[in-house]
Amino acid sequence: xxxxxxxxxxSAAIFCIGLFGILTRRNALLFLxxxxxxxxxxxxxxxxxxxxxxxxxxxxxxxxxxxxAAAEVAIGIGIILVLYRNFRDxxxxxxxxxxx
Amino acid sequence: xxGAFDYTPAIVLLPFLSFLLALGVGRSMPKxxxxxxxxxxxxxxxxxxxxxxxxxxxxxxxxxIYTWAAGTGNSFELTFxxxxxxxxxxxxxxxxxxxxxxxxxxxxxxxDEGETGLxxxxxxxGLFTASMLGFVVANNLLMAFMFxxxxxxxxxxxIGFWFREEAPPSAAKKAFxxxxxxxxxxxxxxxxxxxxxxxxxxxxxxxxxxxAEAALxxxxxxxxxxxGFAPQTWFxxxxxxxxxxxxxxxxxxxxxxxxxxAMEGPTPVSALIHAATMVAAGVYLVARxxxxxxxxxxxxxxxxxVGGFTALFAATMGxxxxxxxxxxxxxxxxxxxxxxxxLGAGGYIAATFHLxxxxxxxxxxxxxxxxxxxxxxxxxxxxxxxGLKERMPVTYWTFLAGSLxxxxxxxxxGFWSKDEVLYEALAHGLGGTPLLLAAWAMGLLAVFxxxxxxxxxxxxxxxxxxxxxxxxxxxGVGWNVKAPLTVLGVLAVVAGFVNMVPVAKLTGAHIEFLHxxLAHGLGGxxxxxxxxxxGQFAGxxxxxVGSELTTVLLSGALSLGLALAGAGLAYKLxxxxxxxxHTDRLGSVKTLLFNNYYQDEYQVWLAxxxxxxxxxxxxxxxxxxxxxxVNGISSVSLFSGSRVRRxxxxxxxxxxxxxxxxxxxxxxxxxxxxGWFL
Numbered sequence: 001x002x003x004x005x006x007x008x009x010x011s012a013a014i015f016c017i018g019l020f021g022i023l024t025r026r027n028a029l030l031f032l033x034x035x036x037x038x039x040x041x042x043x044x045x046x047x048x049x050x051x052x053x054x055x056x057x058x059x060x061x062x063x064x065x066x067x068x069a070a071a072e073v074a075i076g077i078g079i080i081l082v083l084y085r086n087f088r089d090x091x092x093x094x095x096x097x098x099x100x
Numbered sequence: 101x102x103g104a105f106d107y108t109p110a111i112v113l114l115p116f117l118s119f120l121l122a123l124g125v126g127r128s129m130p131k132x133x134x135x136x137x138x139x140x141x142x143x144x145x146x147x148x149x150x151x152x153x154x155x156x157x158x159x160x161x162x163x164x165i166y167t168w169a170a171g172t173g174n175s176f177e178l179t180f181x182x183x184x185x186x187x188x189x190x191x192x193x194x195x196x197x198x199x200x201x202x203x204x205x206x207x208x209x210x211x212d213e214g215e216t217g218l219x220x221x222x223x224x225x226g227l228f229t230a231s232m233l234g235f236v237v238a239n240n241l242l243m244a245f246m247f248x249x250x251x252x253x254x255x256x257x258x259i260g261f262w263f264r265e266e267a268p269p270s271a272a273k274k275a276f277x278x279x280x281x282x283x284x285x286x287x288x289x290x291x292x293x294x295x296x297x298x299x300x301x302x303x304x305x306x307x308x309x310x311x312a313e314a315a316l317x318x319x320x321x322x323x324x325x326x327x328g329f330a331p332q333t334w335f336x337x338x339x340x341x342x343x344x345x346x347x348x349x350x351x352x353x354x355x356x357x358x359x360x361x362a363m364e365g366p367t368p369v370s371a372l373i374h375a376a377t378m379v380a381a382g383v384y385l386v387a388r389x390x391x392x393x394x395x396x397x398x399x400x401x402x403x404x405x406v407g408g409f410t411a412l413f414a415a416t417m418g419x420x421x422x423x424x425x426x427x428x429x430x431x432x433x434x435x436x437x438x439x440x441x442x443l444g445a446g447g448y449i450a451a452t453f454h455l456x457x458x459x460x461x462x463x464x465x466x467x468x469x470x471x472x473x474x475x476x477x478x479x480x481x482x483x484x485x486x487g488l489k490e491r492m493p494v495t496y497w498t499f500l501a502g503s504l505x506x507x508x509x510x511x512x513x514g515f516w517s518k519d520e521v522l523y524e525a526l527a528h529g530l531g532g533t534p535l536l537l538a539a540w541a542m543g544l545l546a547v548f549x550x551x552x553x554x555x556x557x558x559x560x561x562x563x564x565x566x567x568x569x570x571x572x573x574x575x576g577v578g579w580n581v582k583a584p585l586t587v588l589g590v591l592a593v594v595a596g597f598v599n600m601v602p603v604a605k606l607t608g609a610h611i612e613f614l615h616x617x618l619a620h621g622l623g624g625x626x627x628x629x630x631x632x633x634x635g636q637f638a639g640x641x642x643x644x645v646g647s648e649l650t651t652v653l654l655s656g657a658l659s660l661g662l663a664l665a666g667a668g669l670a671y672k673l674x675x676x677x678x679x680x681x682h683t684d685r686l687g688s689v690k691t692l693l694f695n696n697y698y699q700d701e702y703q704v705w706l707a708x709x710x711x712x713x714x715x716x717x718x719x720x721x722x723x724x725x726x727x728x729x730v731n732g733i734s735s736v737s738l739f740s741g742s743r744v745r746r747x748x749x750x751x752x753x754x755x756x757x758x759x760x761x762x763x764x765x766x767x768x769x770x771x772x773x774x775g776w777f778l
Contacts (some may be wrong), residue, residue, distance in 0.1 A: 022756050031752075092752045099750030 126219025282348020350382025404444025408539030447524025530643030551666025
């Protein structure tokens, strides 16, 4: 059996890639994708520990997370559509009207 | 007989109900709510008489009805409660009787004269009566204070009843502010009583007069907190603070200036204010907590001296007034001065007696003056009257009875009570308290002036030839005016017979009914106990000229002689067909008296200079220091806000970066604290 720390390292790497995407990208769609990466990094952790302890609760949680991620995407795409309608663009640095 | 006391709350609540009725649906009620008021005060009167009968059978009642704030642990409770003892029962009957008669009289004075705003008027009367009755039955000082304030509010409402004219609202404001000034000290006194004793109950084992007495007698001194003063000094201070409210409400010098102006209100209201309710409240309060005042010779001396001085001071001003109600106003101040003199001189019974007789004859005189004012088409100037004797006989004879009582002529009620007041002051003054002799001398001198101004008023109003067309053909008055006058006229004649001390001393017959009445009741609230207290703590001894009998007779003869001299002078000068203003011969003294010793001007000057400068200083302090601190704090918030808000850039990436940075910082912090990196 592959030891848990490998899974954790994989998960941390995916999470960091997602975080990097959020911090550097301008396109809102890429934001969504990055968030998706971070969520799935968490899923990898769930599954890894589920395997480690032989407990299915982690897997169940991973399923829940996927459903939640789908819902989040639905809302996120809705927001992006509205963003595009209002600013003729999906660049998040252009939409800066909500500021001091 | 416990039944009577179960209905005692209703004595207070009935007039309150009539207030609500008149206020709510008075417009659609017949007579503008008058009938509700008459029914309510009549009910109160019956219940009061019932309570008085129960007290006469030896019952008393001291019960807490409702606790509206209770502290935890050993701290005090704020309560409403009822205290019915001989003093309260007597006062209940007086107040409800006079309120009832005033309501009936108002039918003639207000309804028949076509006044508008009657529901407002009757609502005011109802609330006034209810507040005074509540004050009378209060069993603790805080409740008394609350009703005391309500009485002040009602006086404001009623004195300013004709608010469309110029003078009444101003007089109402003056009455409210001047009495409020005194009440300020009263409020501080209430707080001081709570802080010292932890209770404000008037009667019972743990009441504050009882605790104070125990402390002075050297028992249980640890329970009370006198703030580092000697107990007697501190009790004097507290007593004088409460006395501030009394001086304001009972119109004693120097806070008497509101009362003559209060004549701007409708005349029945004047009768109610001066005979039974507002002004009586002050004297009643001192009588109520007499067990406390009796412990302090200083406070008693001040009360006696202020009383004697006020009696004389007001009587001299009454001599020159032109308007009938003004004369009565100054006589009221003067008579309440006598009551204060009696209280200060240790004459608890004398003061209560004078409070009772005065309530009857002063209500009578005011209602009589109201009848005259109706007849004169609301002209109050006595120089426009004259010769009303034949035209309004009922008013004349009753008014004459009231005047004889006021002047203190034998055998009318005022003679007996005023004589006893002066006798108490003389006897205790001779017994080794010389200050009382000075107060007694002023009171005695005032008797002469009282006789003079009273009969000057009677002769100018009723005797001689009519001086105007209106006086030749006055407006008639109805039964609703004559009936209250008759009732009060009879009382003014006979009320003194309940306590004929000189006759009792002379004949040995036991006819001092009021002495017996006030001698029983709740323990610690009886006249005998008060006598012991003044003897023990204030050093009041009775001294005599010759024997007790000669002193009584001498005192009675002196006051009667002076009253007759005053009345006789008035008879000689004014009982002529066409009197002239003899007081003009007083020259500049008349100007001084007519302007009330420039007391108003003096107080305005005081307000303009001293009070205004203090207010200006306080304003500077408020604007500069208090507002400065507040503005300083807000400017710090404003400045930091204007800087910190710059992190709100509106760029989502920046927020995400801040979030990440925050998370990293948090992880680093937890790590460092948890020792992960070691």
